[in-house]
Amino acid sequence: MEKLMDGRSNVGIKKAEKVLCMVLAMLMAMVITINVSAGESISKAKIDEYLYTIAYSQQEQVKEPIYGSIDGEWNIIGLARYGAVTKDYISKYKENLLKEVKAKDGVLSTRKYTEYSRVVIALTSIDENPTNFGGYNLLKPLAEFDNVNKQGINGSIYALIAIHSSNYKIPKPDKNYTGEVTTVKKLIEYIIKNQNSDGGWSMADKSECDITAMAVQALSFYYTGSDKSVKKSVDKALKFLSRQQNNDGGYSAEGISNCESTAQVLMAISALNINIEDSRFVKNGNTVLNGLLDYYSNGKFSHTKNGGYNHMATEQGFCALTAYYRSLTIMNGFYDMADGISYQKVSKKVLEKKKTAASKTKTTKTVKKTTKKSTKKNTSKSTVSDKDKEETTSVKNNKKSSSSNKESNKNTKTKSTKNSKSKTNKKVKKSNKKVKKSNKKEESETTVKNSKNNTSDDAKVGEKEAKINDVNGKKNQSNRTEIVIGVIAAVVMVIAIIVYIIGKRKAENEK
Template identity: 40%
Template sequence: MNKSFKKILSIVLSVMMISSLMTVSLSVSAVEDGKVRVIVRNDTYSVENGAPWDGVLVDEWVSIDNDSTMMSAVVDALNNHGYTQEGAESNYFSSINGLAASDGGAMSGWMGTLNDWFTNYGFADITVASGNLESGDEIAIMYTSNGYGEDIGGTWANNDTTVKSVEITGAELTGEFDPSVTDYTLTIGTPSADVNVVPTATNKNFQTRKYKNEYLPSDDSAFYKRSQTVNVSDGDKIIIGCGDTAWPSMNTSEGGTVYTFTVKYAPSAADTVSNKIDEVAKYLASQDAPTVSSVGGEWTVLGLARAGKITDEIADSYYQNAVKYVEEKGSAKLHNTKSTDNSRVILALTAIGKDVTDVASYNLLEPLADMDYVKKQGINGPVFALIALDTGDYEIPQTDAANPTTREKLVQTILDAQVANGGWTFFGTTADPDMTGMAIQALAPYYSSNSDVKEAIDKALTVMSNAQNENGGFASWGSVNSESCAQVLVALTSLGIDPTNDERFIKNGNTLIDAMMNFSAENGFGHTDTTYNQMATEQGFYAFVSFDRLVNGKTSLYDMTDRLAENYTVGDVNLDGTVSVVDATLVQKAVLSLEILSKVSNIKADVNGDGVINIVDATLIQKIVVNA
């Protein structure tokens, strides 16, 4: 090795390591007070070509004190693992763990960076005492095999002050980073966030520095370390400078390059939905008490209850109105031809935990036991009858009707109504997003267990994906509207599909949530614009609640067994109001597949809450009985 190269190597230090010639960045959570990160690696001379080792030899945090230097920190890191080195006493590593300068070729040897910059100083000259070495700094010692460091990011052959790449944590970069473009947008999903932008210089002979809101290259105390995050809010700027003439370098800078990352606050889909739910719930709760009605009635109750935002006063007022309505009808059948009236009231009452088999002494499930009655309304009848029956895992009442309802008949009726192109419609032969969405909602509980249902739904999902427009929305009867979007949103979430990360339902970067928010009005939603509309608001509200329940791991909008289970004590498997040995026996039978428990019974049988029904739960029930 010639003397000039050895001299160059002896003055170059390293903190930030590169992996396959790319920077290894450091998350702020990994920073340890009173320590520096030391990385020793060889990525340019492989074992296959004769090196004694390659890859990362050391990557750890090393304690420093007032007597520490860059050199001593690296030596400590090597000693911690029993690795050898030669040359530290003369301020240049001539060999590390058997890999020596010149082993990889005439231009090979050990070089290093301090915070990703090939410094102007020797390893031993960077000290804590002088203020050049501080807690959180990053030292990278790397083996170069070609170009006197050019293969590890530094060169004297050019004065390029651009940034080659950036690694960003805590925010999303709009678009791809391009070294020739200097202005970018960073999106955060919370009002404030800790964000880090870690730059890699095209030529690491030039420093990079990071600032918040104001670029102050002459102030050596104003910039953030590479490992430090910057707390930002909407409108803040993170500024990255590279190769400014105010900073030392072994190369000649021609002015440097400055990159600006402007922060934009854009709530996540989940936060957007949650905020809208809060807004609409507050408004709906301020309206007159809900009555039995397709608008201003059950859908309001359903949405508020499933959002967990219904008050006892609202629930009780609606229940009293429902009881009065049924009394006035004088029958369990609430409409002569529209079975959906019964289904709708069943949904609302189940959502508030009421007994639908005893409303003013009438069993509202009974009319749904007559298949001919259910079908009078067209496809709507079977769809909502199935949803209503499944919402509480209800048994279909015994009936003397000529054509008694079964779940199998309801499912098959819906399947038979599927149009040729794969969806469903109120009338005609072309799939409509509203009816397709509702049909999927009804069939969703059978998707995993019924192959015919799965095939039908998969076809319908393809149809809906193809029908989605570039804004993420859906059109029905010739106009894009919020209700169509709402029904598809409920359908997808009923299947466990998150439409914000399923590529089938993202168009031009827009999701169903984006489409719904295009109709956002004060306190609710509009129909085809942003003018408040009560029906659109109710449907949009419960659709958002359906999404919110999905992303928060709750049961689906129409699976209300979780609510009904609240009416019973843990361990009350037979739902008779007491916990006894009978309940323990039922669990034992269920474990042996001798008994099939209802969904509510399953919830009550899982005494230890581990999601599994087994003999442990039976034993716990026995203990409850003994200690009662």
């Protein structure tokens, strides 16, 4: 009987050892997977390509930008903050908005004061003064604190964003208004006071991801300020958003995964310059950016996965990608509009160039992944690549300038031939020599100017990318280290359990 029991106990020990060894192997595989996947990200060039594609598509899709929450202000704000928009397109929007403002005699709404906030943000993004647009002060209604909050918490959220967009001084309210007057402090306090115990905000009872992300965006301006209650509130909200993230990296509203909720969270973490691979916002290896791009296709976003083109989803997705891009490239925040608008020509040729640049970057990244290189080597390589870009650009510019000079020479020769009857051959030869000399001067001047511009631009880009890579590298490394330490701790615990079980079984057998 004792031998039978010993045999059974030995079998039990062996089974336990096998199971625990399998668990150990799985945990080790997790460590390897984490180290491989955590460093992967979508390149800046690829994000730039997405943004330009959306900008091009939107201006083709929405020919007449209007006053409104769809095909109106958010479309304009996204285009303006990215910069790929024409003056003609902006002029169309201003004309349509002015017609609407005049038709309503400056009263956009008596209940939804986010109408004023949205228009103030849009006008600020295109360097227009909202305090005197067509003779109307569209910022003035936001001084009426009671009316601002009639529709709920989003009234204060967007009033705070609108006022901060250009650090506007809040004007005096209308003489007929008898309620509380708005101040930045009151807006902040109102937002924090209405935060739910779980860290989120809501328009009704249950906390919602999108309205929580909007509140974080508004409070982000004061996150590092003297008011510690802001930081405490935002940190609590970030924990809520971290818990609510789906395994695909995206977010849901009322149980349905959607583009808009995901977009607002990406804008929130971008406003705080949180690394896209921060462990709080990575689920199952997917970032918020990965989650958002699940809804993207050919310059458009859908409301739900595999859905068709949705105007609101596209505008919010565009704004979110722009906010992330601005954070990535160390530019002013999405709602910090002191830097103004920069107009760009929007064309298919530029779009193709963006796609080529993105594909080249992807190829380069793939090659780099196959070999192990130190940080110093990477830095030196990036310097070489900047020089290559500079040389390539200057060669292209030289070709362009020389070709243009050749054309001008042809034109000069043609004109001189036609007028040869009235002019002597000597004069023609002299004029041709003068033209050649002037062309040579122009060519050399153009080359010098272009090389100077390219050098300064590449240097600036190089500096920005070096800073970004350094910061992101440190953050990614720390995130990976934290995860690996956790897994190692689990491995140690498993080993300890194995040792304990084996020791206990041996002690029992000896008895």
